[in-house]
Amino acid sequence: MERSGSLRRSLRALVRYLAAELASRxxxxxxxxxxxxxxEAYRAVIGPYGEQxxxxxxxxxxxxxxxxxxxxxxFARFISCPNGQMISGAALTIDGGASIYA
Amino acid sequence: MLAPTSWMARADSVQSCTAAGGDRAAWIxxxxxxxxxxxxxxxxxxxxxxxxxxxxxxxVAGGSKGIGRAIALELAGPDVDVVVGYRRDDAAAESxxxxxxxxxxxxxxxxxxxxxxxxxxxxxxxxxxxRPFRSRHVCLDQVRSRAAGAQVGEDPPGDRGQRDLAxxxxxxxxxxxxxxxxxxxxxxxxQPRGPSGIWSARDL
Numbered sequence: 020m021e022r023s024g025s026l027r028r029s030l031r032a033l034v035r036y037l038a039a040e041l042a043s044r045x046x047x048x049x050x051x052x053x054x055x056x057x058x059e060a061y062r063a064v065i066g067p068y069g070e071q072x073x074x075x076x077x078x079x080x081x082x083x084x085x086x087x088x089x090x091x092x093x094f095a096r097f098i099s100c101p102n103g104q105m106i107s108g109a110a111l112t113i114d115g116g117a118s119i120y121a
Numbered sequence: 122m123l124a125p126t127s128w129m130a131r132a133d134s135v136q137s138c139t140a141a142g143g144d145r146a147a148w149i150x151x152x153x154x155x156x157x158x159x160x161x162x163x164x165x166x167x168x169x170x171x172x173x174x175x176x177x178x179x180x181v182a183g184g185s186k187g188i189g190r191a192i193a194l195e196l197a198g199p200d201v202d203v204v205v206g207y208r209r210d211d212a213a214a215e216s217x218x219x220x221x222x223x224x225x226x227x228x229x230x231x232x233x234x235x236x237x238x239x240x241x242x243x244x245x246x247x248x249x250x251x252r253p254f255r256s257r258h259v260c261l262d263q264v265r266s267r268a269a270g271a272q273v274g275e276d277p278p279g280d281r282g283q284r285d286l287a288x289x290x291x292x293x294x295x296x297x298x299x300x301x302x303x304x305x306x307x308x309x310x311x312q313p314r315g316p317s318g319i320w321s322a323r324d325l
Contacts, residue, residue, distance in 0.1 A: 058187030091188050092195035099196075 027052060031110040038108030047107040049098050054086045054114025080115030090115075185214040197221050 030050050038048040055061060055076045062069050077085035094113050098106050112118065181196070183189040190213075 053188065056188060060187060088188060088191035089195070092191035095192045096195050 034110055035108045042107060047103070049103075049106055049108070050110040051091060051095060051098075052110050052112045052114075053091045054080070054112075054117045056086055056088055056091065058088075076114075076117045079117040079120045082115075084115075086113070086115050086117070185217055190217055193217060193221065 034050045184193045
């Protein structure tokens with residue numbers, strides 16, 4: 020988890036630098052910081068506590084349904100399309116509010 | 122929100138980038154350093170002149186499973202070619218390719234009615250041009266330099282994250298134009314590659 024956390028933070032920094040460097044070419048750079056999702060990568064990081072962690076997080080999300088892969092995909096589409104034209108250099112959190120309680 | 126087809130067809134940022142870059146294609150969105158916790162990224166590779174009927178190509182690294190897979194499914198449409206990069210799981214990639222090209226999965230709420238077979242979905246046969254993208258640990262410089270074909274055809278030993286970035290060749294661009302993918306940028310001497318660098322999507 021320590022490694023995961025530091026990687027997340029360094030990614031945020033990288034996104035800012037890339038966004039600044041490429042802005043003149045109309046390239047936008049953003050990162051999506053998603054809440055826990057039940058993927059292979061997540062399992063690899065969390066290990067045997069995955070179920071418990073997912074369940075705990077789910078109860079803290081809006082509506083209590085937990086974050087779905089589709090939520091993240093729709094968000095990615097949103098910030099890629101002209102609706103997100105002025106979004107750049109941002110690390111955007113989508114976690115259903117779970118991190119508020121963390 | 123607009124339907125994906127309409128916003129991608131317009132792709133305003135592509136045009137500006139085209140003008141700046143001097144060729145018809147450019148990296149539009151290089152959205153992530155694909156590290157372990159965040160290993161998918163969406164590269165909107167290129168489009169042509171953004172008029173009606175143009176096709177956008179989107180590259181999703183680490184797209185065979187998990188979040189990348191969801192994004193590939195979300196972005197795919199009649200005007201959007203999705204190219205999926207993956208490293209290990211051939212079965213998952215083939216499964217995604219089948220799903221993308223055959224219509225909605227059972228129970229899906231996504232409207233596929235007008236999403237014809239125009240889109241080309243590529244996975245599995247990325248060995249040639251897009252092989253450089255087949256990395257679980259991809260970072261920007263590596264993607265771009267390897268896309269130039271420096272070591273196409275072989276997988277480097279070990280974790281690419283450990284490779285010395287400074288030793289890699291200068292970045293060049295790989296772009297998808299319509300349904301074709303071509304090496305647009307130069308070789309080591311700075312000369313653009315010719316038409317021989319163009320592959321059809323089928324060749325991938």
